[in-house]
Amino acid sequence: MANTLTNVKDIKVAQNALQPFMAAMMPVGAFSTNFSPEPADKLDTVRVPIVGTPSASSDFAGSYTAAADSAITVAPVVLNRHKFKTVHVTAREAAETSVPVLENLVASAVKQLAEDVVVDIFSEITVANYGAPAITALAASAFDYKKVLEVRSACSTAKMPISDRALILDDAYYTNLLADDVVAKSFVVPVSQPGVVEAQLRRIGGFNVFPSTVIPENGEKLVGFAAHPSGLAVAMRYLEPVAKYDEAGAVTDPETGLTFGYLRYTETGSNRIFITVECLYGFKVAIAAGIKRIVKP
Known part of the structure; x- marks a missing residue:
């Protein structure tokens, strides 16, 4: 103890x-x-x-342990x-x-x-461990809601489970996302909502969102990543x-x-x-x- x-x-x-x-x-x-x-x-x-990702369901054939989820x-x-x-x-x-x-x-x-x-x-979080980027390299000024959807699509193509996905972003990319027209319009009245007053964007495109000022570039110009708990x-x-x-x-x-x-x-x-x-x-x-x-x- x-x-x-x-x-x-x-x-x-x-x-x-x-x-x-x-x-x-x-x-x-x-x-x-x-x-x-x-x-x-x-x-x-x-x-x-x-x-x-769980395996597909099985047809019952006399045993509940057949094709057990591995x-x-x-x-x-x-x-x-x-x-x-x-x-x-x-x-x-x-x-x-x-x-x-x-x-x-x-x-x-x-x-x-x-x-x-x-x-x-x-x-x-490197190319050696996780492969090519989800989307083409881009500056913070180009990161908007459509790019979030492209990241979502890349995750689905890789068969990443849809539930429990998270998006960790360098704060410059996160800030530009806040200014996106689609995102801004989601901050409905009253304006005291966290997105407007506290610059808090809790979820977008099916991701829990976390801004960060400490993401290391890792010699590969890393500025963020989408993650499922199974990744690390x-x-x-x-x-x-x-x-x-x-x-x-x-x-x-x-x-x-x-x-x-x-x-x-x-x-x-x-x-x-x-x-x-x-x-x-x-x-x-x-x-x-x-x-x-x-x-x-």
Whole structure:
């Protein structure tokens, strides 16, 4: 069982940081995942269920096990990635301001940690793993609703399941899509709808949509991709510390299992408090047809 934070102040700091961690990790929900606060060591293996396209129904011929669906597989994902970020404050810094310095520092560190994890996971989305782009390379100014439909068509041609599709886009492409006439007209009155006020486009063309400012080009000018959970498997666990710390524990979203580790320790010589947040995870290509890339010229 994972360590649990017990200090009230640490719990407050950690819970304050959980929301930005979840927000930054949101695009990873487009993949098959197995997240848990259960403790694990680096290089442990986690089994991630992959659900692909089911086989056709069978005519009953005396047995319900004939032609059993074999599209549900399990991908063994090695927890071979370990990222961390450390922040610190002095006792004087903490005492001389009414601003919750430590909470703000940790929340910022956790957000950066999550973004770095996302970039690392997205590094797997390459032509070698997923083949040619869904559509011809194009600039952000040319990405509109019709192009979304072309991406949809490419996904269907590849037999990507229609349900649970997601579209992760570089923010410039997402912004241009918001200005498309068809999309703009979908923002019906009142104008306080999320699409107008918050620039939120939750679904379009059968895709859940996620804008991103951290999609890596991967040396291939990647600017986005359509994804089904069957395309990539991602696992995450809590790395239980061996050394003794002032406070240590897993910080977890109970709904998704998204987890980061929290460590607090003190350097008495300099009178500084250090907090480290860390993430133990791994990922693996699953079904190649589960992701279709979008690239720029």
